[in-house]
Amino acid sequence: MTNDEHRLTQNQDAPTPTGIPPLNELAKHATSGEDDRVVSRRWLLMKAGIALNGLVGLALAVPVVRYIFAPWRKDSSYESWISLGAVKSFPAGETRLALFKNPFTRSWDGPTDNVACYVRREEADKFQVFAINCAHLGCPVRWFPQSQLFMCPCHGGVYYADGSRASGPPTRGLFTYDWKVVSNELHIDAGQMPTLSNSAKLEKPEIGEGDCTCRG
Amino acid sequence: MPRVNGTGQRIYAWFERRLQLEGPVKEAALHPVPRNTASWWYVFGSAAFTLLFLQIITGILLALIYVPSAAHAWDSLNVLNHQVPLGWYIRALHGWGSNFMVAIVLIHMAQVFLFGAYKFPRELTWILGVFLLLMTLGMAFTGQVLRFDQDAYWGLGIGASIMGRVPFIGGGLVHLLLGGPIIAGATLSRFFTLHVFVIPGLLLLFALTHVWMVLKLGVNEWPMPGRVVRRATYVQEYNKLAHEDGIPFVPGAFWKDLVFSGAVIAAVAVCALIMGPFGPGGQPDPSIIQTVPKPDFFFLWIYAVLSYLPPALETPFILIAPIIGIAILLALPFYAAEGEKSWHRRPVAVLVVSFVAVAWGSFTQLGTVTPWSPHMSAWSADAIPAKFLRGASPLVRQGANVFQDKQCRNCHAVGGRGGQRGPALDDIATRMTPDELRFKVVTGGGNMPAFGKNLSPAEIEALVAFLDTLHPPNQRPAVNPVNEVYTSTHASGGEDVSAAPGAAR
Numbered sequence: 001m002t003n004d005e006h007r008l009t010q011n012q013d014a015p016t017p018t019g020i021p022p023l024n025e026l027a028k029h030a031t032s033g034e035d036d037r038v039v040s041r042r043w044l045l046m047k048a049g050i051a052l053n054g055l056v057g058l059a060l061a062v063p064v065v066r067y068i069f070a071p072w073r074k075d076s077s078y079e080s081w082i083s084l085g086a087v088k089s090f091p092a093g094e095t096r097l098a099l100f101k102n103p104f105t106r107s108w109d110g111p112t113d114n115v116a117c118y119v120r121r122e123e124a125d126k127f128q129v130f131a132i133n134c135a136h137l138g139c140p141v142r143w144f145p146q147s148q149l150f151m152c153p154c155h156g157g158v159y160y161a162d163g164s165r166a167s168g169p170p171t172r173g174l175f176t177y178d179w180k181v182v183s184n185e186l187h188i189d190a191g192q193m194p195t196l197s198n199s200a201k202l203e204k205p206e207i208g209e210g211d212c213t214c215r216g
Numbered sequence: 217m218p219r220v221n222g223t224g225q226r227i228y229a230w231f232e233r234r235l236q237l238e239g240p241v242k243e244a245a246l247h248p249v250p251r252n253t254a255s256w257w258y259v260f261g262s263a264a265f266t267l268l269f270l271q272i273i274t275g276i277l278l279a280l281i282y283v284p285s286a287a288h289a290w291d292s293l294n295v296l297n298h299q300v301p302l303g304w305y306i307r308a309l310h311g312w313g314s315n316f317m318v319a320i321v322l323i324h325m326a327q328v329f330l331f332g333a334y335k336f337p338r339e340l341t342w343i344l345g346v347f348l349l350l351m352t353l354g355m356a357f358t359g360q361v362l363r364f365d366q367d368a369y370w371g372l373g374i375g376a377s378i379m380g381r382v383p384f385i386g387g388g389l390v391h392l393l394l395g396g397p398i399i400a401g402a403t404l405s406r407f408f409t410l411h412v413f414v415i416p417g418l419l420l421l422f423a424l425t426h427v428w429m430v431l432k433l434g435v436n437e438w439p440m441p442g443r444v445v446r447r448a449t450y451v452q453e454y455n456k457l458a459h460e461d462g463i464p465f466v467p468g469a470f471w472k473d474l475v476f477s478g479a480v481i482a483a484v485a486v487c488a489l490i491m492g493p494f495g496p497g498g499q500p501d502p503s504i505i506q507t508v509p510k511p512d513f514f515f516l517w518i519y520a521v522l523s524y525l526p527p528a529l530e531t532p533f534i535l536i537a538p539i540i541g542i543a544i545l546l547a548l549p550f551y552a553a554e555g556e557k558s559w560h561r562r563p564v565a566v567l568v569v570s571f572v573a574v575a576w577g578s579f580t581q582l583g584t585v586t587p588w589s590p591h592m593s594a595w596s597a598d599a600i601p602a603k604f605l606r607g608a609s610p611l612v613r614q615g616a617n618v619f620q621d622k623q624c625r626n627c628h629a630v631g632g633r634g635g636q637r638g639p640a641l642d643d644i645a646t647r648m649t650p651d652e653l654r655f656k657v658v659t660g661g662g663n664m665p666a667f668g669k670n671l672s673p674a675e676i677e678a679l680v681a682f683l684d685t686l687h688p689p690n691q692r693p694a695v696n697p698v699n700e701v702y703t704s705t706h707a708s709g710g711e712d713v714s715a716a717p718g719a720a721r
Contacts, residue, residue, distance in 0.1 A: 071395050071402070072388040078397035099503045108401040110287030111501035112369070115398065132505060137522065138373035140505040142592060147622040148670040153508040154374075155523035156588045156627075156637045158665050166665035171527045192397030193373065195380025197387040 075198050078104050079191035084119060087184050090127070095120040095143050095161060098129075103191045117177060118143055118150070119186065120161065127186060130163050131175035131194040138195065141174065150174065171196075244431050245470075248462030250454075252438035254469035257331070259476035260324035261430070264352075266477040267317040268423060270484065271355075272416065274310040282362070284408035286401040286500070289364035293496045308488035314356055316484050318514045321352045326569050332557025333436035335445045339549035341429045344422050346545045351419045353514070358411035360512045364404055365496035370509030372399045381531045399502070434458055435469065439557035446554055508592065516583025517576055523588040587636035590626040594634040601631035608685065615682025618675045622667065630686070638664060645684045645693035652694075653680045 080103045090096055095118055102113040120128040130150070132140045139154035149166060150159040157168035164173040175194035180187050192198060232238050281300055283292040296303035325345065328334060334342035361368045376399070379389040395402030437457055463469070498507060511519050525533055559566050591598075600616050608616070619625065627637035634640075648656065657676060660666035671679065687693045 069392070071391040073391060075387060097505070102398050102400070104397050106401045108285045108287045110285070110290075110401070111499060111503075112286045112400045112403075113398065114501055114503040116503045116505055132502070133373060133377070136377070138377035139370055139509055140502070140507060142505060144595075144623050144626075146595075147624075147665075147667065149623065149665055151590045151592065151623070151626060153589055153592050154370075154519075156590055158590075160665065160669075166660065167663045169523060169525070169527050169530065171530070193376055193390070193394070193399065195377050195386070195390055197380040197382070197390060 075192065079189055080104075081180070081182075081187045081189055082191075083182075084117070084129075084186045084188060087181055087186050090119050090121040090186065092121050092124055095145065097143070100188075100190065115190065116140070117188070117190070118174075120163075125181070127179050127181075128163060129177040129179050129186075129188050131177065133175060133194055134170060135165075135172050135175060135196070136168070136170040138193070245466035246464045247431065247434070248458045249435045249465045249469055250437040250457045251461050251463050251468075253435045254463060254472060255438065256472055256476070257327055258435065258469065259473050260320050260327055262473035263477045263480045264317060264320045264324055265423060265427065266481060267313055267320060267484070268419065270313045270481060271310065271317060272420075274306055274313060275412070275416075277306045278310055279412065284362070284404055286364065286404045289362070289404060290496055290499055293363065293365075297493060297496075304493050305488060307493035308491070309484060310359075311494040312484045312487040312491070314359055315513060316480060316487075318352055318356055320480065321349055325349060326573075328436070330559045330562075330565060330569060331436055332439050332445070332555075332559075332562070332565075334549040334552075335555070335557060336447050336450055336549075336553040338429070338433055338436065339553060341426060341433065342549045343546055344426045344429070346542065348419065348422050348426060350542070351415050351422065354415050355411060355419065356512065356514055358407045358415065360515075361404070361407040362411055363495050364500050366498040366500060366504070366507045367495070367509050367511070369399055369500040369502060370507065371511055372403060374509075374511075378534055382535060435465070436557075439559070441556070441558040441560045443558070444554070444556055506592075508589070510586075511583075513580070517579035519586075520579040520583040523586075585636075589635070590623075590637050591635040592626060594625040594629075595620050595623040598625060598633040604630065604686065609681070611678055611681045612685055613682075615678035615680070618671070618679040619682055622671065622675075622679075624679075627664075641683065641686055643687050643691070645687035646691050647694060648683075649694045649696045650680050650684050651696055653683050 082100050082103050084098045084100055090098075097116055098119045099114055099116050102109075102115050105113045116132045118130040118132065120130070122128065130141075134141050134152040134154065134157050136152065136155055136157045139152050141150040141152045141157070141159065143150050148161040150161075150163075152158070152168065152170075155169050157170040158166040159170070159174050160166050162173075163176060165171075177188040177190050179189075278296070281292055281296050281303060283289055293307070296307055298304070328342070328345065357371075361372060372394070376390045376393055379393050380386045382389055391397065393403075394400070395406045434454055437454060443453075494512075498504060510516075522530070522534070556562055600620065605613060605616060619630075625634040627635040629636060629640040630642060632640075644653070654676060656664065657671070657679060658666065658668035667676075684693055
């Protein structure tokens with residue numbers, strides 16, 4: 001701190017270069033006339049008090065931090081297999097919207113745990129299940145069966161029927177869920193909002209070709 | 217102390233004996249400030265502070281009814297809007313107060329920057345101001361989340377998607393942000409905590425410290441060209457100015473603060489009365505996908521920036537640009553602690569403010585229009601204007617059907633209606649030959665999907681025939697010069713299918 005700042009903050013006491021730390025100087029004022037050793041004992045006790053509080057604070061910080069970071073878990077601990085309903089409700093050659101209740105849920109979630117996804121049944125035993133979230137910034141993509149395209153209303157990402165990127169800002173195709181058929185029901189491995197960090201690593205931007213045989 | 221009657225005087229004295237506030241309050245109120253700081257340019261900070269208190273009071277009033285639960289928040293907002301007497305008005309006051317607060321804080325910051333008020337010894341005042349701006353924006357965003365509707369839901373989705381781009385720890389950060397694996401009850405609870413406890417607490421603490429420093433260091437003098445700030449001499453010069461050509465802060469400068477703050481609150485009240493509360497929009501049910509999410513006004517510019525960044529630059533930009541921006545703001549008072557304060561001698565500062573304002577305004581305007589978003593219902597809602605089909609051949613009419621049915625209209629406007637993602641096609645035939653049109657439709661490219669797989673050859677021919685009629689009556693459609701030479705020399709052109717639709721016109 002410069003002298004000017006001292007004056008500005010109306011602290012008119014010039015610092016005395018006595019070599020004694022200012023705290024000790026304060027203490028001397030408080031106990032004027034007493035032995036230096038008495039003072040240092042009081043200061044020792046105060047330091048002990050600070051140390052005790054520091055220790056208690058540190059001990060308490062452990063459960064607090066653990067509590068705050070509780071949601072930070074492995075992806076697998078949130079995910080589980082969940083049924084999307086009978087296989088026959090997904091006609092071959094079509095892409096349909098399917099809804100499911102998120103497996104990880106609380107009673108006060110309200111409508112937010114209704115999750116939507118797109119099921120594309122290519123052939124009798126071949127499925128693709130796409131997340132509703134655009135791979136760009138997570139907005140809900142909409143399926144247009146007439147043009148066989150998924151379009152995102154936010155920044156204009158477009159995907160082909162097979163989920164590959166057609167155009168716009170996404171750096172990859174739609175996120176997909178793993179699927180399996182169990183006793184004639186379609187199951188997917190779901191549970192968390194798909195983002196670039198859990199569903200797949202960042203990919204290089206690549207233009208999909210939409211199964212188009214006419215492109216080189 | 218004002219003269220009051222005996223009892224009043226005794227009560228005052230009783231409290232003053234215990235509180236001992238008279239001295240410090242008098243000192244703060246009557247300290248001299250340079251005469252020319254009693255200006256209408258110096259009223260924005262106090263107005264922001266007043267708005268903060270309006271927000272605190274209306275926020276507390278809303279909390280009497282609002283339920284911070286994902287299952288009930290949306291319902292409780294509708295109850296506030298429609299059932300609680302004047303609940304809509306308190307919501308409107310809080311919403312408009314928020315918009316005004318962000319605006320006034322930004323204006324305050326621009327003014328302080330242009331007046332060089334961040335220079336020595338007010339560096340820390342500026343730094344706290346930067347944090348106050350960030351916290352004000354944080355309040356605006358978390359407040360938008362508490363209005364738990366579709367926009368709030370998908371806005372959170374965008375936040376999570378951005379978090380998910382952080383290398384290595386992105387997944388964990390998404391869990392922390394959402395309080396779990398998806399946007400749900402835990403998410404709303406933590407944003408409620410942020411909006412109601414954490415950020416306002418810090419905001420109040422920082423704002424009071426900010427005001428404390430303004431009182432202690434003095435209001436920044438009116439900058440004069442040539443009056444240069446030097447660490448060694450500034451404080452003496454300032455004190456001389458304040459004492460020799462100064463007036464007491466109250467009422468000399470304070471009356472303008474009072475008048476402006478009152479006017480701003482009145483403006484909020486009138487806006488709230490006339491335009492009412494914001495939302496809530498649709499239910500926060502992610503299975504309702506017929507939605508076009510949009511952020512609140514002050515975040516529209518980010519929405520626009522995110523759609524214009526090249527994909528490869530996006531992640532680095534989103535993650536690094538805010539850090540650089542904040543670092544520049546924080547470093548500013550150290551980089552330029554001394555020197556000229558006057559904007560007359562700081563062309564770069566004026567340019568920076570102008571540039572930022574123009575860029576912000578342009579991006580906000582673009583964010584309002586969203587030319588990059590497909591119009592999701594254009595294909596079924598916007599009919600082809602009749603003038604395009606008058607006297608058209610059956611093939612061309614069929615092509616117009618294909619154009620609508622295959623959602624081309626969602627990205628391409630015709631007759632001024634439709635998406636703006638791709639170019640308007642009103643005169644596409646003057647720019648592309650039938651061959652080029654066919655190639656573009658089939659293979660896509662340059663932000664257009666390839667339709668080769670999704671259109672039958674007959675549909676493609678009909679579509680190209682329709683597109684080739686889209687040119688002004690006085691302008692010929694484009695032709696391939698090679699084909700033209702070929703057809704004129706060989707006079708047959710039987711193999712050149714592309715000439716046919718053009719000829720039909």
